[in-house]
Amino acid sequence: MSNSLSELITLTAMSRRWLKKSPILLLAFFWPVAPAVAADDVLPSWNDGPAKSAIIAFVQATTDKSSPQFVPPAERIATFDQDGTLWVEHPMYTQVLYCLDRVPAVAKAKPELAAVEPFKTVLSGNHEAIAKLSMDDLFKILAATLTGMSVEEFRIESKKWLDTAKHPRWKRPYTELTYLPMQELLKYLRDNGYETWIVTGGGIEFVRAFAAETYGIPRWQVVGSSINNKFKLVDGKAQLERLPEIDFIDDGPGKAIGINSHIGLRPIAAFGNSDGDIEMLEYADSGKDAHFEMMVHHDDAKREYSDNR
Numbered sequence: 001m002s003n004s005l006s007e008l009i010t011l012t013a014m015s016r017r018w019l020k021k022s023p024i025l026l027l028a029f030f031w032p033v034a035p036a037v038a039a040d041d042v043l044p045s046w047n048d049g050p051a052k053s054a055i056i057a058f059v060q061a062t063t064d065k066s067s068p069q070f071v072p073p074a075e076r077i078a079t080f081d082q083d084g085t086l087w088v089e090h091p092m093y094t095q096v097l098y099c100l101d102r103v104p105a106v107a108k109a110k111p112e113l114a115a116v117e118p119f120k121t122v123l124s125g126n127h128e129a130i131a132k133l134s135m136d137d138l139f140k141i142l143a144a145t146l147t148g149m150s151v152e153e154f155r156i157e158s159k160k161w162l163d164t165a166k167h168p169r170w171k172r173p174y175t176e177l178t179y180l181p182m183q184e185l186l187k188y189l190r191d192n193g194y195e196t197w198i199v200t201g202g203g204i205e206f207v208r209a210f211a212a213e214t215y216g217i218p219r220w221q222v223v224g225s226s227i228n229n230k231f232k233l234v235d236g237k238a239q240l241e242r243l244p245e246i247d248f249i250d251d252g253p254g255k256a257i258g259i260n261s262h263i264g265l266r267p268i269a270a271f272g273n274s275d276g277d278i279e280m281l282e283y284a285d286s287g288k289d290a291h292f293e294m295m296v297h298h299d300d301a302k303r304e305y306s307d308n309r
Helices: 005-013 050-063 094-109 111-115 119-124 127-131 135-145 151-164 180-191 204-208 211-215 253-262 275-285
Strands: 025-027 077-080 195-203 222-234 237-248 269-272 292-297
Touching: 050 180, 050 292, 077 180, 094 111, 094 119, 094 135, 094 151, 094 195, 111 119, 119 127, 119 135, 151 204, 151 237, 180 195, 180 269, 195 204, 195 211, 195 253, 204 222, 222 253, 237 253, 253 275, 269 275, 275 292
Parallel strands: 025 292, 077 195, 077 269, 195 222, 269 292
Antiparallel strands: 222 237
16 A cells, blocks of 8 residues: 555545445435424335335344344444445545635645646636646645644634535535435434444544534544644644645555454444445455445435436
């Protein structure tokens, strides 16, 4: 694994293919208004069908002490990819949009960047030109906008952006563009003694900034890609400075490795939406006890996006 930000950019800025051999396919999209449903329906926005039935059957079997598939509460771990699984990932990954929006502030602090590519192109506001930026260009942008600050400063800046930024198509905050079916699933699992973890290829600190408020998932239950930090004393106070060096890529095989490092248990349920999640699902699938894997499949261009690649 290379020790540069370019690999992280490849994971966060490029489109990924859908897994065609998924055990169960789910049509997912965000709902502006919750539909009318029966009061006792634990997954009210899900269509009645194999996916919904399989989830409920799995949860009942793993939480019933008389069931041969019973799993003790301490081992009920469910992992979820984030982009495209829990919230919208188009027209591009939200963290990349955050980095592009950060360019003016970075250029103001370092005026010499305004006349240098790719910052000059981003500052021009020419969306067609920005869309044509190379991977090397994106590397420069991410390196400039995600580093050179303390962990606390990054947390504040990313939270401030999330509070004000709106999706270009839906004109709503990104934290509102989550998939109601998946929000219901998170709650259903937690109501039945499961720990729900986010396992994302995105930056761990970026997702930690909104995970609790958006999904009810505490920041310590987020596994993600990370950069190196440097310990330093500033005016006698300790802080961590974010460096332009990759620490860990939490995508593909890295997701299984990250799960082991952060959680220490193999999940018995795993949910993703692309080939970057395959190893996470295989890791859950290879456990000796009961397990459940699901791929989210998007094909509703009207209410969300159609992405049948």
